[in-house]
Amino acid sequence: MIQLDDVTKRFPGGQEALSGLTLSIDKGEMLFITGHSGAGKSTLLRLIALIERPTSGQVIVDGQNTRRVKRRKIPAYRRQIGMVFQDHKLLYDRPVADNVALPLVIAGVGHREAGRRVRAALDQVGLLHKEKQRPETLSAGEQQRVGIARAIVTRPKLLIADEPTGNLDPDLSLEVMRIFRRFNEVGVTLLIASHDILLIDRMGCSRIELAAGKLVAEEEEGPAWQ
Amino acid sequence: MAVTRHSDAVAPVRSSGPLAIWFTRHVSTSIGSLGRLFRQPFASLMIILVIAVTLAIPAALNLVVKNAQSVSNGWDNALDFSIYLKRGLSESEADALRGLIDQRADVESVQLITASEALGEFKRQSGFGQALDHLSENPLPHTLVVRPGPMNTSQSMILLQEELGNLPEADVVQIDTEWVQRFHAILDIVKQAITIGASLLGVAIIVIIGNTIRLDIQNRREEIEVTKLIGASNAFVRRPFLWSGFWYGLFGGLLALGLVQYGLYLLEQPVARLAGLYQSGITVLALTLEEGLFILGIGIALGLVGSWFAATRHMRRIEPR
Numbered sequence: 001m002i003q004l005d006d007v008t009k010r011f012p013g014g015q016e017a018l019s020g021l022t023l024s025i026d027k028g029e030m031l032f033i034t035g036h037s038g039a040g041k042s043t044l045l046r047l048i049a050l051i052e053r054p055t056s057g058q059v060i061v062d063g064q065n066t067r068r069v070k071r072r073k074i075p076a077y078r079r080q081i082g083m084v085f086q087d088h089k090l091l092y093d094r095p096v097a098d099n100v101a102l103p104l105v106i107a108g109v110g111h112r113e114a115g116r117r118v119r120a121a122l123d124q125v126g127l128l129h130k131e132k133q134r135p136e137t138l139s140a141g142e143q144q145r146v147g148i149a150r151a152i153v154t155r156p157k158l159l160i161a162d163e164p165t166g167n168l169d170p171d172l173s174l175e176v177m178r179i180f181r182r183f184n185e186v187g188v189t190l191l192i193a194s195h196d197i198l199l200i201d202r203m204g205c206s207r208i209e210l211a212a213g214k215l216v217a218e219e220e221e222g223p224a225w226q
Numbered sequence: 227m228a229v230t231r232h233s234d235a236v237a238p239v240r241s242s243g244p245l246a247i248w249f250t251r252h253v254s255t256s257i258g259s260l261g262r263l264f265r266q267p268f269a270s271l272m273i274i275l276v277i278a279v280t281l282a283i284p285a286a287l288n289l290v291v292k293n294a295q296s297v298s299n300g301w302d303n304a305l306d307f308s309i310y311l312k313r314g315l316s317e318s319e320a321d322a323l324r325g326l327i328d329q330r331a332d333v334e335s336v337q338l339i340t341a342s343e344a345l346g347e348f349k350r351q352s353g354f355g356q357a358l359d360h361l362s363e364n365p366l367p368h369t370l371v372v373r374p375g376p377m378n379t380s381q382s383m384i385l386l387q388e389e390l391g392n393l394p395e396a397d398v399v400q401i402d403t404e405w406v407q408r409f410h411a412i413l414d415i416v417k418q419a420i421t422i423g424a425s426l427l428g429v430a431i432i433v434i435i436g437n438t439i440r441l442d443i444q445n446r447r448e449e450i451e452v453t454k455l456i457g458a459s460n461a462f463v464r465r466p467f468l469w470s471g472f473w474y475g476l477f478g479g480l481l482a483l484g485l486v487q488y489g490l491y492l493l494e495q496p497v498a499r500l501a502g503l504y505q506s507g508i509t510v511l512a513l514t515l516e517e518g519l520f521i522l523g524i525g526i527a528l529g530l531v532g533s534w535f536a537a538t539r540h541m542r543r544i545e546p547r
Contacts (some may be wrong), residue, residue: 051455051546072459079457089452105254106458108247150456 001027001158001189002048007057009043009213017043018213020057025191027157030184032200033193035210041193044210045160048191049083050074062157079107082151082188084161088143090135090150096122097131100149107154121149125179141172148179152188159183161192165199177203251465259469263477270474273438277478277525280431282485284424285513285521289486291417293511298409305383307401309370309390317341320368323395332375332386339369367397380407428528435474435532439467443540455546460538467537468530475529479522486513 002025009018018040025031033041046052047059050066059066062080069077090099097118104114122128125145127138135143144164151159161180165173177199184190194200200207209217263270311320317340324338339347344366349355372390374383391399443450450463490512497510513521 049455075454075457075459075462077457078455083456089455091449091452093449102453103456105251106453106456106462108251110246110250 001025001029001062002191003058003060004044004047005058005060007047007054007059009040009047009052010055016213018047018054021210021213021215023208023215025189027189028184028187030180030190030205031192032203032205032207033191033210034195034197034200034207035216036195039210040213041195041210042162043213045162045191045193048160049081050077075106079103079154080156080158082154082156082159084144084147084151084159084164086163086166088135088147090143090146092135095132095134096127096138096146099135099146100131100153103150103154117153118149121153122146124152124182125149139172140167141169141175144168144172144176145179148176152183156188158189158191161190163194164192165194165196170199173199174202252469255465256469256472259466260473262466263470263473270477273434273474274477274481276434277431277474277529278481278485280427280434281478281482281521281525282489284420284427285482285486285517286489287420287423288417289490289511289513291413291420295410295413296511298406298413305378305406306371306373307387307399309372309393309396310398310400311368311370311395312397313367315368315395317368319395320370323393324370327370327372327390330386332378332382334373334375336373337371339371341366341368344369380411383407428524431475431478431525431528432532432535435471435529436536438474439471439533439536440540442470443467443537443544447544450541450544451546454544460541464534464537464541467533471529471531471533472526473529474533475525475527476522478529479525482521482525483513483518 002023004021004023007018007021007023008016010016021040021044033044035041043052047054047066048061050069053066064077066077091102097115100118100121101114104117109117119128119131122131125148127142127145127149130138130142135146138146144167148161148164151161159180164180165176168176173196180190180192181203207217207219208215209219311323320340321338324336327333328336341364345358345364348366349358352358372386374386378386387399387401390396453463490510493510501509
């Protein structure tokens with residue numbers, strides 16, 4: 001699903017966020033990226049989302065070389081990927097349902113079809129009853145689940161999440177992770193950056209560890225705690 | 227433009243026909259932009275008022291010129307000029323000359339006032355009747371009053387007057403109505419000046435709307451960033467701002483029409499009184515339907531141009547971080 005080939009990302013100023021990273025992520029995998037802050041976790045996700053482009057090397061996502069995606073085509077490329085952010089990035093001037101519907105509006109899905117899908121997505125994260133509320137009336141955990149509903153409403157094959165539980169307490173974090181797990185069970189490939197080692201151990205998923213932009217450890221799926 | 231963008235919609239998302247999508251998107255975006263306008267009624271009204279006044283000023287001035295032209299067009303006879311013929315010309319010679327000039331294409335009609343007719347008229351009007359009887363001979367010449375054809379320009383008018391003045395029978399050409407020609411020339415200049423002024427005001431409207439949209443974009447920067455992050459194209463993000471520009475232009479144009487109409491209403495009574503004094507049928511010419519639509523069209527066009535410039539310029543700078 002994702003193939004990184006000797007990828008280096010150097011920022012203006014010379015500091016290297018990723019140096020010569022080679023990595024392959026299979027379809028249907030649920031992979032955690034761990035490492036200290038500044039290890040290159042976010043940069044990796046940003047390269048996949050085409051928010052940044054690599055300085056050298058290739059990033060191939062679902063058969064597409066991101067290098068060949070023209071600037072004008074970036075929006076269409078991004079629509080293939082579901083994205084979840086640490087700070088949710090919800091729009092606070094509109095209700096939950098409209099936030100979740102946004103990717104469908106962008107893709108031009110009809111009103112009725114969109115409504116159906118929004119309710120399905122909210123149902124999957126257990127927030128169907130809050131569809132008319134404003135995001136600021138929800139708790140942090142609920143806001144994050146709205147963010148997840150928005151990421152999956154277009155049914156992407158790939159979902160990337162940057163510190164999705166960064167602002168959540170352990171119980172809420174576990175709940176979010178269980179939601180991710182359920183998507184993974186229906187075939188969605190997930191790539192989650194997180195430094196919450198305890199939580200990752202508990203989930204028993206494969207993980208890679210980055211340090212200073214390099215791959216330092218790779219661990220296959222272990223038994224989940226529950 | 228939106229139509230082609232759909233080909234790159236995400237595969238798992240089943241979309242309806244491109245035209246239907248294009249239409250639905252625009253309808254919902256336009257309503258959304260309209261809603262935004264109404265949610266800040268005071269700010270919106272200020273901008274609309276500025277646009278309206280800016281549109282109404284040249285429209286009103288243009289109307290003034292149009293009315294002045296229509297009034298002065300009623301002064302057709304004011305373009306007449308007189309040719310005093312040389313003394314000693316007989317009445318039949320004068321009449322022959324009248325027939326000759328009358329055949330010219332650039333002359334509508336020629337009237338002969340014989341010396342005796344002129345004297346009779348003068349006697350009647352001046353009140354010197356008795357005194358004039360003592361004159362041994364009529365001191366007045368025969369006169370031809372020439373009415374130029376309607377196709378004449380002020381240039382050809384001068385040529386005509388010169389040509390007729392150079393006839394051997396002609397003594398003096400008297401143009402007592404040059405001021406009408408000057409008046410027309412002045413109106414032409416005023417019209418030009420209005421056109422130039424209106425263009426400048428048009429630029430001002432573009433700047434005003436552009437600046438408003440720029441502020442709007444800044445206020446919604448976060449929203450734009452998020453929508454771009456989840457796959458919105460520049461066209462998608464720009465669309466609501468273009469609609470805002472459209473609404474500003476449309477409402478500005480409508481209010482401008484209202485202002486002009488109100489001005490006409492205020493002038494109606496005084497003009498009627500003036501017309502009464504002159505016993506003339508002067509009425510104020512209002513805006514025609516075409517002129518009204520033209521003002522609306524200009525308003526909308528300027529709104530779209532202003533918002534397009536602002537949106538295109540500032541949109542590119544906002545990229546997700």
